[in-house]
Amino acid sequence: MTAWQQGSIVEVTIVDLSNSGDGVGRWQGRVVFVPDTVPGDQIRARLIQVKSSFARGKLLQLLQPSQQRVRPACIVADKCGGCQWQPVAYTAQLVAKQQLVAAALSRIGGFQQVPLSRILAAASPLGYRNKATYPLVRSPTGQVKAGYYRKGSHKLVNLNQCPVQDVRLNPLLADIKADIQQQGWSIYSESAQQGRLRHLSLRIGRRTGQMLVTLVSAQPTVPDLEHWAAIWLERYPQLVGVCLNHNPAKTNVIFGPTTTCLAGQPYLEEQFAGLWFHITPTTFFQIHTEQAERLLEVIQTELALQGSETVIDAYCGVGSLTLPLAQRAQHCIGLEVQPEAVEQARQNAARNGLTNVEFQAGDVGQLLPQVAQTLPQPPAVVVLDPPRRGCDRTVLEALIALRPQRIAYMSCNPATLARDLQQLCQQGGYQLQAVQPADFFPQTAHVECVAFLVA
Numbered sequence: 001m002t003a004w005q006q007g008s009i010v011e012v013t014i015v016d017l018s019n020s021g022d023g024v025g026r027w028q029g030r031v032v033f034v035p036d037t038v039p040g041d042q043i044r045a046r047l048i049q050v051k052s053s054f055a056r057g058k059l060l061q062l063l064q065p066s067q068q069r070v071r072p073a074c075i076v077a078d079k080c081g082g083c084q085w086q087p088v089a090y091t092a093q094l095v096a097k098q099q100l101v102a103a104a105l106s107r108i109g110g111f112q113q114v115p116l117s118r119i120l121a122a123a124s125p126l127g128y129r130n131k132a133t134y135p136l137v138r139s140p141t142g143q144v145k146a147g148y149y150r151k152g153s154h155k156l157v158n159l160n161q162c163p164v165q166d167v168r169l170n171p172l173l174a175d176i177k178a179d180i181q182q183q184g185w186s187i188y189s190e191s192a193q194q195g196r197l198r199h200l201s202l203r204i205g206r207r208t209g210q211m212l213v214t215l216v217s218a219q220p221t222v223p224d225l226e227h228w229a230a231i232w233l234e235r236y237p238q239l240v241g242v243c244l245n246h247n248p249a250k251t252n253v254i255f256g257p258t259t260t261c262l263a264g265q266p267y268l269e270e271q272f273a274g275l276w277f278h279i280t281p282t283t284f285f286q287i288h289t290e291q292a293e294r295l296l297e298v299i300q301t302e303l304a305l306q307g308s309e310t311v312i313d314a315y316c317g318v319g320s321l322t323l324p325l326a327q328r329a330q331h332c333i334g335l336e337v338q339p340e341a342v343e344q345a346r347q348n349a350a351r352n353g354l355t356n357v358e359f360q361a362g363d364v365g366q367l368l369p370q371v372a373q374t375l376p377q378p379p380a381v382v383v384l385d386p387p388r389r390g391c392d393r394t395v396l397e398a399l400i401a402l403r404p405q406r407i408a409y410m411s412c413n414p415a416t417l418a419r420d421l422q423q424l425c426q427q428g429g430y431q432l433q434a435v436q437p438a439d440f441f442p443q444t445a446h447v448e449c450v451a452f453l454v455a
């Protein structure tokens, strides 16, 4: 009889998808996670990591493929770690994301009656990313590679195009990589901590078509790069700027502190929610422009601002939520830790003629209580849009003390969202009114949500 141990070969039917993207099956009552599988697949897998209640398996054979299994749009989908769900039909991806959000809210947040709306599907599950940042490596044979890391490893899968990025970026990826190769510029080696070029970053304004190229280098200069920046600018009419970011640190953070413009301008222009934004190489902007606009519409509808409210937008980036909200509120205050983003947010406000908005640079946990003291009464609304790790305890405590009437909490991580919502409801006495998921990241296991709370 087959034992529950490493190396055993089991046959399972995949019934679900996990938040890390793996297919989920059951064998004799215990859970088996198997990457590269689709709900409905009947498979044979080898158990490669075994715990008492679950195991991780490696797909050995597809005994009966699921009807939800599709041909991946990407030729390296089986290797590349960029996407997890290329073989999963888009409708099944949406079902899985809806279930992941529901499960996080009930299991982590403890919400039994979840007011969860149906996920907003993307108009196209391909060609949506407005930004892609590729690590660069040189292979032992001297070939320059740009791509994403292999699933579960630090080995690079070389790409000349990527089906989830905006198609207009594809030629730049292939051509600039070839130019780097031809110029013989040195490529940074993580293990030796030597060499220059670390990343190639491409950004595009979906509405304007303007593109920005940024090379990240461990050295402050790259020989002859200015000359090549001018060539690229001429070669691609939609390319508006080429920048060099200097990152000498031993780190997996992509960008370093200094960025210089080598040709053209150090930003691209984009229209978002009817407003004009300048976007630079290193500041945050949602990677799915159209879906971000749709979620903003949901926020606007749900909040139904009357023009008399004070709104705090915490974790505001370059103001892509702050400015549209300011159009319907009396006063908006954006809080953001990255000084460069704050500077851009201020300029974006001025660019759009919005004078009822201000931005403060610093940590939300510190700024929130300070800002609260300057207001005659609590703000009507606080919008939160933290990074994946969610809000620090200090932020939630400050928020509970501040007690705004309404909170809109946007998040790309259902687990930390559910954790923070639980604290706001249990300790702060808030009520969870609605949760709207939206697919910002088709072909991956990631999902965006906005949750609405009232005091």
Ligand SMILES: C[S@@+](CC[C@H](N)C(=O)[O-])C[C@H]1O[C@@H](n2cnc3c(N)ncnc32)[C@H](O)[C@@H]1O
Binding pocket: 284, 285, 286, 314, 315, 316, 317, 318, 319, 320, 321, 335, 336, 337, 338, 341, 362, 363, 364, 365, 385, 386, 387
């Ligand atoms: C998910 S982004 C949201 C940005 C913006 N709301 C948008 O939609 O474009 C999170 C932002 O929070 C900022 N951030 C991260 N930690 C922070 C902190 N402790 N205090 C203030 N801002 C922070 C990041 O720099 C980033 O701009």
